[in-house]
Amino acid sequence: MPDTPSAPLLLGNQPGSFPHSVLAERHPAIIKQVREAFPYEPGQHRALDELLANCTKGEIEPLPADAHDRDHWETWGLGEYTGRSWFDVPWLWSESWFYRSLLQAVGYFGTGPWQGIDPFRPFKLAELDSGETDEELAALDDLAGRPAAEQAQALLHGSLWGNRADLGFRLSAAGARDADAAPGLVADDSDRLWSLLDTTAPGAGTLCLVADNAGRELVPDLLLVAHLLQSGRIGRAVLHVKPYPYYVSDATTADVVDALRRLTGAGGAAAAYGRQLWAALAEGRLTLRAHPFSGAPLPYAEMPGGLRADFAAATLTIVKGDLNYRRLVGDRLWAPTTPFADVTAYFPGPVAALRTLKSDVITGLDARTEAALVAAEDQRWRTSGTHALIQVRDNR
Ligand SMILES: O=P(O)(O)OC[C@@]1(O)O[C@H](CO)[C@@H](O)[C@@H]1O
Secondary structure (H helix, E strand, O other), X not given: OOOOOOOOEXXXXXXXXXXXXXXXXXXXXXXXXXXXXXXXXXHHHHHHHHHHHHHHHOEOOOOOOOOOOHHHHHHOOHHHHOOOEOOOOEHHHHHHHHHHHHHHHOOOOOOOOOOOOOOOHHHHHHHHOOHHHHHXXXXXXXXXXXXHHHHHHHHHHHHHHHOOOOHHHHHHOOOOOOOOOOOOOOEEOHHHHHHXXXXXXXXXXXXXXXXXXXOOOHHHHHHHXXXXXXXXXXXXXXXXXXXXXXXXXXXXXXXXXXXXXXXXXXXXHHHHHXXXXXXXXXXXXXXXXXXXXXXXXXXXXXXXXXXXXXXXXXXXXXXXXXXXXXXXXXXXXXXXOOOHHHHOOOOOOOEEEEEEOOOOOOOOOOHHHHHHXXXXXXXXXXXXXXXXXXXXXXXX
């Protein structure tokens, strides 16, 4: 970002701020929920007690020498932050460290019987099995008879607003789920998004979709991918998921499998989409990636070469959700009118952000939109989850 003056990095040490509330309130609430959802054994309860004390009052501790991911975390700044309060290091870093620590506490990374048991799975499954998901899937039958452009726009918006289905957010924002979505987007580059996928050679393009939440967000993401493959706007899709459970509801490979089973078992148009994606995986037209950096506590500007090459080769990369937006533009308190194109100039290919606003970070607003939002809601629009955006930077 050579020409963009930087902005203050978000830390969690300002009482009353959103980042502070995540560290002081959301994380303890997540520990409580996870503890109540599983018949954990004494060692796990002890480890959760220790984590609760450590993440609210303690300091960041080093990893044991034999931790499987020690090298990653050393590269990602653990040495520098060891011994500091969770509240005094970059907020993005301490949140990521929290999820890594929670998985450690419940034995996810161990060699024992709890290895690989996702502590968030009950919440994800409840959402996937909900009546709301049934309704959303049934609506696909009506959509099937509509013109292709209308279907595409509806599925794009389904994927965008699916981002409200974020279980971590709903834990701490009481009533967030029911608050009405604001009509209109605070930024809408959807025409540019479609123009990037308008191809004279059908089936030639590759879409990278950096997924966010499982369940009611991943389902519409998959439907969008299926539609783009089917209509020939893309020939290949690469779906980036998290390598392990993260930010409560972030999608992992297991969640993709659950979502595909849900689709194929639903009947009607949903099942047809599900079968199509199942076949696309078998044929290599849809590929899954679970890159370690997808769970890293760092902005995408610091992504390693392999991941950069993936994004560079794509016709378009769609980055879903609030956390990915923070990582895309940098977790900083930018002036809202800072151009999105400037803060994403480092990204190696065309990139689109689809996000509902759930944290203070925002770029790319025009001054009039920002003024109207502030006049109506003070600064609440930044974190309420009721506003959304589609922003695109095309570097071709
Ligand atoms: O990435 P997502 O699922 O859209 O949102 C993640 C989120 O709930 O977690 C962060 C705070 O913990 C915020 O960035 C955001 O509110």
